[in-house]
Amino acid sequence: MPSIRTQDRQSAAPMQHILWDWPVRVIHWLILLLLPASWWTAEQGYQDVHQWLGFTLLIAVLTRLCWGFIGSPQARFRDFLRGPFTVLAYFRGAASTTPGHNPAGGWSSMLLWLLLLAQALTGTVNSDDVLYTGPFYYVFDSEVSDALAALHETIFNVLLGFVALHVASVIYYERRQKQRLLKPMIYGKAEGRYGTGPAQAAYKALIVVVLLTAMLFTLLELAPAPPVSDYYW
Template sequence: MQKAKAEAKVSVWDLPLRLCHWGLVASIAVCWWSAENHNMVWHVNAGYTALGVVIFRIYWGFFGGTHARFAHFLKGPAAVLAYSKKFHHRESTAGPGHNPLGALSAIALLLCALLQAGLGLFAIDVDGYEGGPYADYLDFDTARAFAQWHEWNFNLLFALIALHLVAIVYYQVWKKQPLARAMITGKKALSVEHAAAESAESKSLLVPALIGLILSVGIVLLIRS
């Protein structure tokens, strides 16, 4: 009988990544609620928060932990196609980070959120009273066009979020992979050897996280001023 491989639970999803994830969830939810209730003060502040989170996540995709880096989880078309062919299989294909399809979903959400925040910077309301910081540089009709694109893009963002939620339920029910819990705790069961490497790496993320925080907050404040 083959001996079971020793495993340990470690934090694969580092804390800055998890804070980005839930920070974006919260800020987008507030953006939606405030738009529906015509509360522009909350809407603007939540929009700037979402922009700051996205900026940090892009930075973290280059300087964060191994599994947060774009170079680690973005795969080529061949890998995506190969994984897609096994997507319906019930056998667990859990790995330490994003699977090839999950990587595409994460990037699509990130880019759509960035576009949403960017469009909002140039949009203005129908009365010409409330607008983004750069709306005054455009004529009224162009700023209104940005507002319309802002609304259309949110529908796309909402669709991507819905698809993301469906995928989470599918992995939880069919493949028995608790993705949502992993994004809360950051922990996955890995081999002891891999677990030791992950734990050692996690201790070196404080300085790049602080740099990323200062950078993202600084950019948002510069845009807002």
């Protein structure tokens, strides 16, 4: 039986909270799988599968953005989105004030999520005029839809650059700065990298997923059908 002194030391020890909770980690690795799968299915002409992968990506990104407001401490935007002076100070050598994303990484992550969101949304108005027409292609005038669809490939090429930058940054911080980035994204935490507070219950993220999915299917049901003339060409 531990002594009173040992119990006092244990109670005085800081709580080692999760740095990255389950929703953050699952969404992170899911996006990593969805991007190459989406590219491959598009290249192979599996448009139906490509479309559902795009819907999954859309729900994943929207869930992560919602989690930025209601999630665990380090998942929230207020923890890692800083002003320009803080970002500049970080590049000049100032230390990050959070165990999560540093000031530069925070904005890089946000830009990546917004690009992914734009990629998924432009895919819903995409059309190849032969085998595939996105569910919301007819929401807009054809010129507007075609212009948005043209961005789909452009955004993907930009995303490739950001993914390459992300991988290079992880390697740099792991090897040169000796900061453990991969281990917390797998296990939730690593030695010296813990959260600043208790994690939110993962079921809350699941509720967000269900609500967003219901909204998506509702919008799909409400999407306008092709004009009658498009059936006869």
